[in-house]
């Protein structure tokens with residue numbers, strides 16, 4: 314029996330992640346790219362942009378794109394502000410969002426969860442699509458049951474717009490869910506230079522490094538009496554995220570709630 318293809322729109326297709334997502338869709342038999350959303354090149358074909366071969370239209374207006382292409386899924390890989398607007402419009406138009414864009418606040422997530430419930434369709438917001446990163450977060454959550462003292466160092470390329478990274482925040486949330494709140498460091502510690510101790514998530518310190526040459530890396534450091542444990546993940550390219558994007562698209566087609574984090578769909 315012939316399976317219907319999943320019709321996909323990609324927002325941010327010309328970007329570092331978007332380019333790989335276009336390749337993923339092209340390589341996956343059951344996926345079909347029906348349009349892309351970009352704030353530039355409205356009306357052109359994607360194939361008119363160097364490096365792309367798809368004869369699908371580029372739209373600056375996402376609603377027009379949805380109306381004309383009737384997609385099942387939106388893959389959003391844009392910027393924090395744009396990603397939120399796109400996700401909302403997708404849900405309002407019955408299009409299932411798979412969102413890799415990071416920088417969503419708690420209240421954004423709550424609003425989108427409510428909208429997903431109202432619309433009764435699935436949505437996936439995944440701060441990290443790499444299987445190794447998901448395991449790093451899960452292992453860190455396991456370790457936090459035994460080690461209360463923890464700090465997170467996330468390291469990324471210097472074109473990244475948000476800090477801390479979505480993965481860093483998600484890791485802190487997962488650890489905090491099993492860890493009794495504790496302010497890391499000496500109770501009387503004083504920052505001589507503002508920011509020296511990093512961001513504070515329920516007492517967990519989060520440090521962000523931004524350097525050219527890096528892609529996406531994170532270390533979770535646990536300390537105990539006479540011992541330490543370091544859990545580290547490295548993405549050396551952006552293909553590392555694509556099996557997670559594929560899984561998210563397949564899963565969102567069967568879901569009817571908002572899933573925040575791939576750890577919720579990977580056993």
Ligand SMILES: NC(=O)C1=CN([C@@H]2O[C@H](COP(=O)(O)OP(=O)(O)OC[C@H]3O[C@@H](n4cnc5c(N)ncnc54)[C@H](O)[C@@H]3O)[C@@H](O)[C@H]2O)C=CC1
Nearest residue numbers: 325327328329330350351352390391413414415440441442
């Ligand atoms: N969930 C995950 O596993 C991963 C998530 N990310 C996140 O994905 C997002 C994109 O990352 P990169 O590809 O590195 O960034 P990028 O800067 O290379 O790409 C962003 C793209 O969005 C486009 N864009 C900007 N405004 C737009 C608008 N109004 N409409 C349509 N497109 C617009 C830009 O032209 C650009 O092509 C970031 O939020 C990043 O944190 C990145 C890597 C992995």
Ligand SMILES: O=C(O)C1=N[C@H](C(=O)O)C[C@H](O)C1
Nearest residue numbers: 415440441473478479480529
């Ligand atoms: O901007 C990036 O590059 C990445 N962003 C995501 C994040 O903020 O965690 C995922 C990955 O770390 C790469």
